[in-house]
Every structure is written in structure tokens, then in C-alpha cells.
Amino acid sequence: MHIEEEMRLIAKQAKVASQSIGLLSTEKKNEVLNQAADALIAETSFLMEENKKDLDKATQNGLTAALIDRLTLDEKRIEAMAIGLREIAQLEDPVGKLISKKVLENKLELTKVAVPLGVIFMIYESRPNVTADASALCLKSGNATILRGGKEALHSNIAIATVLKKSFVNSGLHEHTLQLITVTDYEAVNELLKCEHDINLVIPRGGRSLIEAVTSQSRIPVVKHDKGLCHTYVDAKADLKMAEAIVLNAKTQRPGVCNAMETLLIHQDLKDSFVPQIVKSLQAKGVEVRGDQTIVQAGSDVVEAEDHDWEAEYLDLILSIKVVADIDEAIAHIREFGSGHSEAIVTDDAAAAEKFIQEVDASGVFHNTSTRFNDGGQFGMGAEIGISTDKIHARGPMGIDELTSYKFIVRGTGQIRS
């Protein structure tokens, strides 16, 4: 079969499967997820064998130790995947949730209830555990799933999807509940992006070039999980001890993730107090500091920031720092360079905090706390499919509620419109 036909078939099969998945009871879905968790544990050695093929290839291709670590599946990580599935089984079922109910003047009863989206196509470059997480989140929200993971994790992803699919089918689910694209040719993705009649949502989660490729080709609605170019602004009236703790947390607690800080903005009144102190503390934590002239003068070993630094999502122990004249300059800088992900202000000035909260347009705006909290788990939403950088449909952490749509149900007794 040609790629074109094969992909169209996959989309059509998913659409058919979605009709029965959307009607599954909560109990059934939870039972299926718990059984799939058991299956992952039972197949630990198979999963590790298949993962080894990816690891061997990664070693041959000279991938960094950090990337190889991300790719590795061991017993502990497989158990973590299984626990993830069981946690998703514990979440409240979003399907059928009553959103609103009212009786209209003409006595029509109007209810708005959550329904599954239908078919979700997720494209990701992340660790193999996303294969299990995404499958489970889509199933719990009543959707059929098409997954396309990163090439470097192909064997691991196939192994995880195979174990899950077998378990789903053993539990009586439709055989096309979950489909993993194994064709690595990017043409396969482009074909699927044309199947707007069968696929309801595309979720690309990854780097700039992936997002760009998907948005330029897709006829299907896309919710982007794009980069996080997050700022922290330390205002003139900040508690400097608090500011230091927040800055260090936002940059160093886990630098490789999208809600980590990439640029620090500091009010000019703090150039002789906070600036030299924070540069030293960051460097002590192994952070490479790049900055404007004031920052270069304030510390040793500070690299002068170039234009591209203000646009950089380092995802690493590197930070660009800029001194600003006031809060307006901070907000203007964020408007120009921010990616609408997570933005923080540290200040004891309530008016400044409110101004920042109002005027900064991002999925999460943080006052006197770390951007690292922009996370579905931290927000009490349960597991998340990722952090949406879009403003349409879902913004910020995207959990199972955000994998649903709604319908209006109108119950009457013969009312007609006049």
C-alpha cells in the first residue's frame, strides 16, 4: 500500500473506533487502564529488550549521555509508566460531565455536556513514556488515538504501543483504539494532516521545526505545544531573598523543561544590590550567565548577550539577564520575546503585581513564585498531555478535560420556533 492510502486508512479506522470508545463506561475505561498497567509490568523484559535496540543505535549515532538517559527504559521507569496509567484511571471521567443546565422561557431544557473530541493525532519528540501517557489520557477522555513519536525511540514506542494495544483488545476494545505510525518518512505525517474529516485534533509537542511543519500543512485544528521562553522580572520592591530563591528555582531546578526560566529581567534600582548577588549565586549553581552591559560589569565571567540570546530557549544551564528601567520596559520585553508560556514577577508592590498580571499575556502569570509551577499535576488537574502555547481551545496545562468538546442537548415537549 502507498503511504497515502495507508495513512487515510489509519485515519478512517480511528474514526470508526472513536464511535465505540466514546460510549465506554467509566468503569470499563478504568478497568482497561489498570489491566494495561499490569501488562506493561508483565512485559518489562520485552520492553527493555526493544529499548536496547534504540539505545544501541543512539550510541552508534553518538547521541549525548543526556539524550541517551532520556531514551532509556529501566524497571523503575516502566513501573512509573504503569503507575501513570493507574493514576489516569483514578481521574474523574470528563465524558458526560454536566457543564451547564437551564430551562428556557419556552420550557425547553438545555444542557451542555462534555463529549470526546473523536480522534486525536499526537506528534511528539519526547521520551518513550509519552506513548503510554498520551494513549491513556486519550482513552480516558473517550478518544481514539494516533501517535507518531520520535525516530530515535521507534523500537521502544512500537514495543509500548504493542503491549498496550494487545491489552486493550484483550479487554474487548476496538482494535483501532490506539494506532502508532511506524513509517518514519515525514510524508506519512503530511498525509494524516490532510485527513480533516476523520481526525479532530492534532497536538504537536516539540521543537520549532516540528511546530512549523505541522501548522503549515495541517487542515485539521492544531493545539500547539511550542517552546517556553519564560521570564522572571524582579521589581524594585522585591523581597530580594525571595527573589533569589525563585530565580534559582526557575532556572536550575530542572533546566531542560518548557516552564524553566530563560531570561531574567531586573529593575535598574537593584543594579548594585541584587544584580551582583544573583549573578554570583547563579554561577555557583553552574549557570552560564549572559547579560547586557550592566550585567557584564557586575560580575566576572559574564558573557555579553547578543540579539539572539533574548530569543533563545536554552533548555540548559544558561541564562540571559537584562536590566530594565521600569515595569513597563519589562512588560514590553516580554511582549516582544515571550512565547506566552509562563511569566513571573517578584515584588511586594501589589499595584505592580496587578499591572503585570493584567498586561502580560501568557498561559500562566506568576506573582512571587516560580514559573516551574505551570504544570497540570501542580495545578491539581492530574496528568497532562503537555502545556499548550495556543490560546484556542486549551491554554497552559492540557489535561483530560481539555481533550473533550461539548454538545448542547435540548429536551422539549413539542416546542417549535415562531
Next chain:
Amino acid sequence: MHIEEEMRLIAKQAKVASQSIGLLSTEKKNEVLNQAADALIAETSFLMEENKKDLDKATQNGLTAALIDRLTLDEKRIEAMAIGLREIAQLEDPVGKLISKKVLENKLELTKVAVPLGVIFMIYESRPNVTADASALCLKSGNATILRGGKEALHSNIAIATVLKKSFVNSGLHEHTLQLITVTDYEAVNELLKCEHDINLVIPRGGRSLIEAVTSQSRIPVVKHDKGLCHTYVDAKADLKMAEAIVLNAKTQRPGVCNAMETLLIHQDLKDSFVPQIVKSLQAKGVEVRGDQTIVQAGSDVVEAEDHDWEAEYLDLILSIKVVADIDEAIAHIREFGSGHSEAIVTDDAAAAEKFIQEVDASGVFHNTSTRFNDGGQFGMGAEIGISTDKIHARGPMGIDELTSYKFIVRGTGQIRS
């Protein structure tokens, strides 16, 4: 200036304007809308003069009387536009609305509040009043607006937009709050569809070819206002008197709109009772009936339906009728041909009604009432931008709440993530 540059500039200007519009107070927005309503009334003769240019051209081009009527602006219709603006001023401001609030275990205060989308680009083929409605709905929801109306209403749309813009600027709003595209070359639309960094949402409202052109080109999220291929299924256990009233209402009360019925499905048990009766009643109301073999035999002057009839959105006094073996065949037919807009069942069998409500995937599902009620005004949502046939972001009637996104605000006292 080339079209490409001109459109990019329009998008950028809208983005800049959106930053101040999003911060306007409710009182200010309402005052602006009421003043704009006064301005429309004051400019009645100018609007009618400009409208006459479109009407003359329409006559020259041989447009039908119905289309010319749609295009016509008279004093009453201009007053209706003004009333529409005043009604939008009365609606509760969606911006800043508290969606949820909780205190997390670590004492972080998490609130989720509605925020404007930013810049909305609406493309429509409808009557000139949409120019006023869309401008007002977008302004009330804190967004900057770019409009592109139908060619045949160009002079009328320019006139309405000019009056509104002048009034907005007199009220102190940013000069690019509202921009109307006057270049009729479709290339202009395609250029705007590439401005994904400045435009947040595209709303195409119109026929198949418009929707197709937009979804194939846009890099910006699209919420489609596509066709309504709506069905009514009369079940074996229907109250036949009620069924007749509902069917006649859904087909004939206003046949040219998207929530009118296009296909009637009837349970086979009713082939000797309801079928001949409803065919006669429909024909008495001037409806051309097309049907399967049973329907052809049941009445006189029934045209045999061809395959394309089941896919037709007539928007006219034409109806296709099919006899089905049972509710499952009715649901299967709707799954195959329905556009996910509005679907109705007439039955006194509660289990059948629930089955239909569960299994039919549409923005509105109606039990014992007419599909014509799928409307923002009827649902108590106020004025609407249209009826979304998408499942992402907004489904069904799209009012001012659906023209917003949200942000998470996290207020802390120095919390960091461990």
C-alpha cells in the same frame, strides 16, 4: 504597497491595537458601543446611498430577488443594526470573568480567568449587518477585529465599517480596533492566513468553497462555521401530531438558514400513517419533496431522491425523506451524511431518545423539538458570531464568551518547586 506587505501591516496594527482593547473597562466598551449605535442611526442616509451602489451592481449582475433582498439596507434594518450594538453593550463582559479559583496544598492561590483572544479575523459572505455585529462582539470581548465581507456587499460594508471606526476613534479607541479588508483579490485573504504571529483566530462563515479555501491555507487556528445538514428522525413511538408540527417548523419556518432541516428520516412502522400525511402537509407549504421508493409511492409529485440529495444543504423549500428500518439505521445515516450541526428525534420512547442523544455527534441534539432552536439568542447566550461546526474551542452558537481564552494566575509568597 504590495498586497503582501499591506496585509502584514494590517495584521501587525491589529496586534498592537489588541493590547489596549484588551484592557478597556466594561463601562468604556459599553459607552463606545452605544455611541457607535447612535452613529449608525445618524448616518442612515449615507449608509443607504452606499448600499445603493451594491444594489445597482447586483441588479446589473442579475442577482435573484432573494439575494438582493438580503443585501438591502433600509431605515428599519439600519435601526436593527443599532439595536444589535446596544444589546451587545447590555451583555455581561466576558473579559476577566473568574472561571475557577482554588488554593493549592502549598498555599499557592490559583485562579483561571477569561482573557481576550487578541486579534480575530472573520471572513463572511453574509448580509452587511454582520459587519456591525461582528465588530461589536469582538470589541465587547476585548479583541481587535479584521473583517473581510462578501464582494457583492463591498460598498455597504465599507460604509458601515467607516461609520463604526470613526465613532470608535472619537471615543478614544485605538485607530486599528477595527479594520476592513477592501482588496477583493483573494490573495489578500491568503496573506492574512499566514500571519499566525499576529492573528489569533480565523472565523470563516460561509459555503463549502470558502471553508475549504481557508482550512487548506491557514496557519492560524480556524473555527469553521460550515454548512448545516440537519436531520429530524421521526421514531415509531412518536406523537404524530407533534412530529408534524416539528417537521414543518424545522423545514419551512426559515428554510435559508443553517439550522433548518434538510433531510427527514421516518421509522418504517409509520409508512402508512405518518408518511402520506407529512408529504401532503409539506407540499401544502410549498415544499418540494424528494424521497426514496416508499416516499415516491406514498404521495403524488414526489421526486425520487438521487445520491446527491442525501448530501445536499438545500437552504430552500426542498426536503429529502428516507424511510429507515429502525433507530440504528437513522443514526448510521446521520453519521454518514450529517454535518454535526443540529439533529432531532421525535419520540415518546425515553430509551430511544437517550440512545439518540448519546450516539449522535452534533453541536445540538434535540428531543421532541425543532432544530431551528440551535441559536445563541434562543439559548440565552445573547448575540452570536455564528454557529461553529467545529469541535475545538467552540461548538454550536459562538457568543462573546467563546471569543475569549483564559490565563492561569498564580499568586504566591515565595513558593518554589522541589
